[in-house]
Amino acid sequence: MTTENLWPQFSLDELPRTPKIILNEQAEFLAEGTKNLLTAKIKVRPSQFAFDEVDYEFEIVAPNLGGYKYQLLKISQNTLLMYPCKLEVEGNFHQIDNEQKLLEKLKDIFNSEKVKNIIKSLIAQSIEDVIPSI
Amino acid sequence: MQSLNFLFWNVNRKPIIKEIANIAKHHNIDVLLLAECNFNLASLLLELNSETVEYELPNPIFQNDRIKVFTKFSSSFIIPLEDESENRYTCFKIKFPIAEEILVFGVHLPDRRNNQPSSISSHAGRIARRVKEIEKEQNLYNTVVLGDFNMNPSDVGMIDAESFHAIMDSEIAKNKSRTISKKEYDYFYNPMWSLHGDIGNNVAGSYYYKNAELVNYHWNVFDQVLIRPSLIDSFDKESLKILDNDGSKSLLKKNIIPDSDNYSDHLPLMFTLNIQ
Numbered sequence: 001m002t003t004e005n006l007w008p009q010f011s012l013d014e015l016p017r018t019p020k021i022i023l024n025e026q027a028e029f030l031a032e033g034t035k036n037l038l039t040a041k042i043k044v045r046p047s048q049f050a051f052d053e054v055d056y057e058f059e060i061v062a063p064n065l066g067g068y069k070y071q072l073l074k075i076s077q078n079t080l081l082m083y084p085c086k087l088e089v090e091g092n093f094h095q096i097d098n099e100q101k102l103l104e105k106l107k108d109i110f111n112s113e114k115v116k117n118i119i120k121s122l123i124a125q126s127i128e129d130v131i132p133s134i
Numbered sequence: 135m136q137s138l139n140f141l142f143w144n145v146n147r148k149p150i151i152k153e154i155a156n157i158a159k160h161h162n163i164d165v166l167l168l169a170e171c172n173f174n175l176a177s178l179l180l181e182l183n184s185e186t187v188e189y190e191l192p193n194p195i196f197q198n199d200r201i202k203v204f205t206k207f208s209s210s211f212i213i214p215l216e217d218e219s220e221n222r223y224t225c226f227k228i229k230f231p232i233a234e235e236i237l238v239f240g241v242h243l244p245d246r247r248n249n250q251p252s253s254i255s256s257h258a259g260r261i262a263r264r265v266k267e268i269e270k271e272q273n274l275y276n277t278v279v280l281g282d283f284n285m286n287p288s289d290v291g292m293i294d295a296e297s298f299h300a301i302m303d304s305e306i307a308k309n310k311s312r313t314i315s316k317k318e319y320d321y322f323y324n325p326m327w328s329l330h331g332d333i334g335n336n337v338a339g340s341y342y343y344k345n346a347e348l349v350n351y352h353w354n355v356f357d358q359v360l361i362r363p364s365l366i367d368s369f370d371k372e373s374l375k376i377l378d379n380d381g382s383k384s385l386l387k388k389n390i391i392p393d394s395d396n397y398s399d400h401l402p403l404m405f406t407l408n409i410q
Contacts, residue, residue: 049256066213071216072218122197
């Protein structure tokens with residue numbers, strides 16, 4: 001006699017995307033949208049505050065400005081659970097319950113006046129190539 | 135040899151343009167770092183250059199809202215390396231054609247009134263870790279960290295080897311590092327210990343705070359400079375000062391504490407590096 005299958009039904013079509021995958025996608029969009037004048041790098045490191053968390057730091061990089069970096073945000077997630085996760089930007093923490101909420105929050109951040117101004121400023125200077133070789 | 139006079143001042147959002155310019159001119163300041171600076175930078179530039187045109191606006195690449203860097207030399211010798219949205223630090227290199235490069239971090243850690251000491255220590259650990267990473271990325275260890283740490287030199291966040299690991303003895307710091315449980319930790323030299331107290335000093339600290347708590351230091355040395363061992367011989371110990379005047383008037387009240395009504399609640403810090 002076989003035991004009953006106690007597992008729930010799994011749907012492999014509707015798996016949520018991890019914060020890391022989403023950040024990587026957005027990094028690619030930034031490079032594409034700025035013709036590689038700006039890129040982004042995602043740094044992965046163990047959390048400083050909790051042994052079972054991992055941090056993803058999203059840095060905007062300006063290759064033409066000597067590799068200048070701007071650390072825009074950080075997402076901390078449990079090593080096993082993707083959501084909820086914590087998003088930190090400008091020193092403020094936001095709880096993110098699911099993938100949709102993460103996308104909405106990232107859109108808000110990327111479209112804030114401050115971030116748009118930073119991007120514009122870095123693009124303009126990347127084109128000018130203000131750093132002479134010395 | 136290139137002599138560089140540094141000034142750091144948390145101006146506490148006060149438009150004390152005249153006083154900043156007075157100090158810069160009086161002490162021939164080459165690198166001017168200002169924290170909590172929210173006035174028009176062009177106004178300060180005009181005041182700095184009121185007699186002779188020497189100073190330049192901060193390099194426009196910098197994206198830090200709270201820490202501003204003015205220099206008396208071309209901003210092309212300043213290479214911004216990193217900022218962050220939290221605005222707790224700014225990082226840049228100073229690269230002259232015929233002198234060794236130096237790496238500079240301007241920092242402003244969270245304030246004591248709204249943050250517990252353990253929280254400030256955590257921020258310190260995060261920034262110290264970033265200092266080490268950037269040193270490695272740049273392969274550059276001539277590092278100076280200066281700013282408003284909101285900690286005293288003796289606080290855990292300054293001493294902890296996992297944080298700044300900043301000690302008061304330059305000879306010990308010259309050993310470069312020490313090993314704890316098989317892990318190597320690089321030293322910083324923190325000369326600010328010598329400026330906490332009134333013997334030999336014009337003031338007993340850079341920030342005065344008195345409340346009704348049983349434990350109260352009165353004077354604090356929140357404004358500090360930390361130096362990696364490779365720069366200790368370039369650091370002019372005699373030049374290190376917490377300034378109590380701007381060269382023409384006192385920044386203190388009659389009871390010899392910072393005149394926070396008219397100027398900042400912090401006093402400025404200056405020092406000189408003689409770079410080879």
